[in-house]
Amino acid sequence: MNNVILKTAYRLLNHGPTVLITSAHNGKRNTMAAAWVCALDFDPPKITAVIDRKTYTRELMEAEGTFAINIPCVAQLDMVRKVGTTTGRDFADTDKFAKFGIETFAAQHITAPLVSGCVGWLECRIIPEPHIQSSYDLFVAEVVAAYADERVFSDGRWHFEGYDDLRTIHHVASGEFFVSGVAVKSAI
Amino acid sequence: MNNVILKTAYRLLNHGPTVLITSAHNGKRNTMAAAWVCALDFDPPKITAVIDRKTYTRELMEAEGTFAINIPCVAQLDMVRKVGTTTGRDFADTDKFAKFGIETFAAQHITAPLVSGCVGWLECRIIPEPHIQSSYDLFVAEVVAAYADERVFSDGRWHFEGYDDLRTIHHVASGEFFVSGVAVKSAI
Numbered sequence: 134m135n136n137v138i139l140k141t142a143y144r145l146l147n148h149g150p151t152v153l154i155t156s157a158h159n160g161k162r163n164t165m166a167a168a169w170v171c172a173l174d175f176d177p178p179k180i181t182a183v184i185d186r187k188t189y190t191r192e193l194m195e196a197e198g199t200f201a202i203n204i205p206c207v208a209q210l211d212m213v214r215k216v217g218t219t220t221g222r223d224f225a226d227t228d229k230f231a232k233f234g235i236e237t238f239a240a241q242h243i244t245a246p247l248v249s250g251c252v253g254w255l256e257c258r259i260i261p262e263p264h265i266q267s268s269y270d271l272f273v274a275e276v277v278a279a280y281a282d283e284r285v286f287s288d289g290r291w292h293f294e295g296y297d298d299l300r301t302i303h304h305v306a307s308g309e310f311f312v313s314g315v316a317v318k319s320a321i
Numbered sequence: 322m323n324n325v326i327l328k329t330a331y332r333l334l335n336h337g338p339t340v341l342i343t344s345a346h347n348g349k350r351n352t353m354a355a356a357w358v359c360a361l362d363f364d365p366p367k368i369t370a371v372i373d374r375k376t377y378t379r380e381l382m383e384a385e386g387t388f389a390i391n392i393p394c395v396a397q398l399d400m401v402r403k404v405g406t407t408t409g410r411d412f413a414d415t416d417k418f419a420k421f422g423i424e425t426f427a428a429q430h431i432t433a434p435l436v437s438g439c440v441g442w443l444e445c446r447i448i449p450e451p452h453i454q455s456s457y458d459l460f461v462a463e464v465v466a467a468y469a470d471e472r473v474f475s476d477g478r479w480h481f482e483g484y485d486d487l488r489t490i491h492h493v494a495s496g497e498f499f500v501s502g503v504a505v506k507s508a509i
Contacts (some may be wrong), residue, residue, distance in 0.1 A: 137330050148491035148499050149337010170337050171359035173371055173457055181369060181459065183361055185391065207505060215505035261391060269361055269461060273453075280359060290494045301501070303336035303491075306478045308509065311336050314488070314502025319402035321496065 134280050137253075141289035142279035143172035145253040146180065148291065148303035148313060153203040153216060153251070155237075156194035157244040164229050164248065165190040166217030168304040170202060178276040181256065185270055189221040194259065195266075199243035200274070204253035207312050210300040214308050216284065227303060242277045252282040254298050292316075322468050324343050325381065325441075329477035330467035331360035332456040333392060333441040334368065336479065336501060338489035341391040341404060341439070342372065343425075344382035344484055352417055353378040354405030356389060366464040368445065378411040382447065383454075387431035390464070392441035396486040402496050409505045430465050440470040440487050480504075 137145065146152075155164045167185035169176050174235050180202065184191045194200035215233050230246065235241040237246035240256050247254045257274035285299045287289060291299045293313060302310040325333065326378050329411035334340075337359075343352045368390065372379045382388035393401050403421050412420050418434065425434035435442045445462035453459040453501045473479060481488045481501060490498040 134355060144494055148493055149356075149498055168337075169360050171358050171369065171371070173459060179457070181359065183359070187341070208392045210505060210507045211509055218509065236415065262453065265461075269367070271361060271461075273457060273459075291499070303501070304507070305333055305336055306466070307502065308507040309478070310507070312502040312505055313491070314500040316493065317490070317498050317500055319398045319496040319498070321399055321402045321406065 135283040135287065137279035137281050137286070138280065138289065139178055139276065140176040142178040142276045143175055145255060145279060145281060145286065146170060146172045146287050148246060148301070150204050151213065151304040151310065153205055153248055154182065154190050154198060154200055155203060155245040155248060156190050156199040157246060158193040161193060162228055162230065162235055162246055163189045163193055163221035164216050164235070166213050169215040173273065178261070180271045180274055182274065182275060183270050184272055197244055199245060199258050200258060201243060201245040202242055202247040202255040203251040204250045205248070205289065206236060206299045207302050209250055209301060210310065214300065217266070220257055240315065252285050252301065254280045323471040325467035325469050325474070327366055327464065327467065328364040329383050330366040330443060331363055332477050333344050333356060333443060333467060333474070334360045334471060336489070337491055338501070339401065339498065341392060341393055341401065341436055342370065342378050342388055343433040343436060344378050344385060344388065346381040346385040349381060350416055350418065350434055351377045351409035354401050361461065366376070367448070368443065368462055368464060370460045370462065371458050372460055385432055387444070389428055389431060389433040389435055390443040390445060391436040391439040392489060393473060394437070394440045394487045395490050396436055398490060403412040410506045413457060415458050417430040433456065440473050440489065442468045443446065456475065490503055
């Protein structure tokens with residue numbers, strides 16, 4: 134795992150991967166899958182994330198003011214689907230991490246856990262924008278730290294050749310995903 | 322080309338393709354490439370788009386109040402790169418479409434031209450949100466019509482098997498793109 138230079142952190146999201154959002158507050162933690170997360174600015178890096186108001190992840194992230202974006206890979210497909218089709222509110226005495234055997238490690242600047250086995254991570258601090266949060270479930274956040282698996286992301290770009298199990302996934306519908314495919318370069 | 326049922330229009334963008342934004346106003350028209358376009362809501366469908374304040378595309382779309390999202394395919398790679406690395410302001414007597422030989426056809430509800438050879442199209446009406454437009458270059462829009470190439474998108478989902486030239490592209494950096502890859506399905 135390598136630090137990603139902050140001004141290139143947008144590159145982690147540029148190709149549109151489906152992600153896991155994690156959040157934690159007062160000893161409670163949760164995670165959900167999200168396809169609607171997007172880069173917003175370069176330096177300082179900002180992102181947008183659409184997080185439904187009914188989600189437990191949102192309750193914790195709004196209370197704490199921070200959250201993490203974890204970029205899963207194709208080896209984690211079933212876990213992503215489990216996380217994306219259940220609510221942490223249903224697990225009274227445990228949480229999704231324990232329930233589904235999801236290992237985590239500590240973030241540097243925020244309380245949200247980071248999911249082991251992912252290929253990229255962004256620690257995010259919410260920039261309060263109450264109107265769009267309440268009108269559209271749309272959050273703006275500053276990325277305060279970012280990391281990536283150096284086997285597939287270095288010098289500010291993804292390179293999955295030789296690591297097919299670490300390719301990012303892109304949700305189509307109903308549990309079907311496209312895997313990030315071959316790299317092509319324009320002639321210009 | 323098929324109409325896409327509006328409540329499934331978000332599926333055109335769910336997997337994170339790089340797109341072309343088109344806009345037109347008072348007889349002028351332009352297009353730019355954009356990677357930071359994202360679904361925002363299902364029904365009525367809404368999207369977000371990050372459009373730099375310096376772009377000519379934005380000048381025209383703000384004046385008109387509408388714009389289109391065109392989803393290009395790998396066969397159009399060089400055209401996307403040309404469009405993404407030039408400004409329409411440099412073409413005094415012509416425009417990017419004429420300069421680069423880009424064919425278009427008329428939209429149904431808006432003035433922006435739609436780019437021929439793309440695999441998906443969304444006609445968008447800006448929902449004015451002056452604060453986030455000026456603070457973040459972030460636009461919210463409602464999708465008023467959507468279409469797709471029926472060879473690769475039908476019944477609300479992409480299916481590229483047998484049409485490798487029509488696969489969507491996802492910008493990595495500096496003219497390198499990932500092509501949408503194989504479809505995988507979770508076991509859950």
